[in-house]
Amino acid sequence: MKMPVLAALLSSAILALGGCAxxxxxxxxxxxxxxxxxxxxxxxxxxxxxxxxxxxxxxKLSTYRQVYIEPSQFYPRPQPTAVISAQALQSITRYFDTALQRELGKSLRIASGPGPDTLIVRPAITAVSTSTEGLKPYEVVPIALVAAAVNTAAGGRDQSVEIATEAAFLDADTQKVLAQVVRKGSGTPLENDTTQLTLDAVKPVLDGWATDLRLSYETLKAKN
Known part of the structure; x- marks a missing residue:
């Protein structure tokens, strides 16, 4: 087994990012x-x-015949804001689940739950933030899920969007952690500091994370 390839497989959580940094x-x-x-x-x-x-x-990745993707979650539990609503947050996790199932389902059998010879993917969205473009980026503090709009005289400036993920990969039988990854992506900028964040702003990032995971798996499979 080629460890660099395996590392690439287990590092995704997820985003070529569809034009998003x-x-x-x-x-x-x-x-x-x-x-x-x-x-x-x-x-x-x-x-x-x-x-x-x-x-x-x-x-030893060859021992796993299927993958169970746990429902994605926000960690810690988010507090909706004027810019990021509870509905938007819910749509992000739901779409992330769909993207992971769609992409991994092209290459692996998707299990409905943990079982023998099963790899568990445990994903979380750990931050969503906005900041005024062209100014010092807002630092996501450890680690409240926030929407932060920098208040300046140039309040009409575009707002950059950042989203972060952390994921663990476990053996379903032993619950042993096999790999961990932390990753961040940049979504579509918002028009100004009052524009509501929607799923569309981060969808390319979520799609990219999921696609990256599938591509890594396929690379490993081709070399085995």
């Missing part, structure tokens, strides 16, 4: 969703996007 998450922005961040190191996803990840060097 992706960049590494600073350790100060880790959410606490993952059990251990100390082993994360800078790496690249299957499509070359920067991620932070760790992969168990002893993992």
């Amino acid at each position: 992706s960049f590494q998450v600073d350790p100060s922005q880790y959410s606490g969703f993952l059990k251990d961040y100390s082993r994360l190191t800078p790496a690249q996803s299957a499509t070359g996007a920067p991620v932070m990840r760790w992969v168990d060097p002893d993992v």
Whole structure:
């Protein structure tokens, strides 16, 4: 088994990003969703996007015949704002689930629950934020899910959109963590600091994360 390829498979969580930029998450922005961040190191996803990840060097991917994708969640629990509504947050997780199921279903049998020879994917959205373009980016503090609009005299300026994910990959039988990844992407800018965030602003990012995971798996399968 080629560990660099396996690492690429297990590092996705998800986004070529459909024109959306992706960049590494600073350790100060880790959410606490993952059990251990100390082993994360800078790496690249299957499509070359920067991620932070760790992969168990002893993992044997060939033992897994199917994958169970747990419903994605926000971590920590989000508080809706004037810019990011509860409905928008719900639509983001629902679409992320759909994207992961769609892409992985092209290459793997999707299990309805944990079982023998099953790899578990446990994804979370850990941050959604907006900031005024051209100014110092808003730093997502550890790690409340927020929508932050920088108030300036130029309040009509476009608002950049950032979204982050953390994911763990586990053995369904033992619950042993096999890999962990942290990743961030940049969505479609909003018109101004009062424009409502919708799913459309981050959909290309979610699609890219899911596609990246599938491409990584297919690369590994071709080399086995």
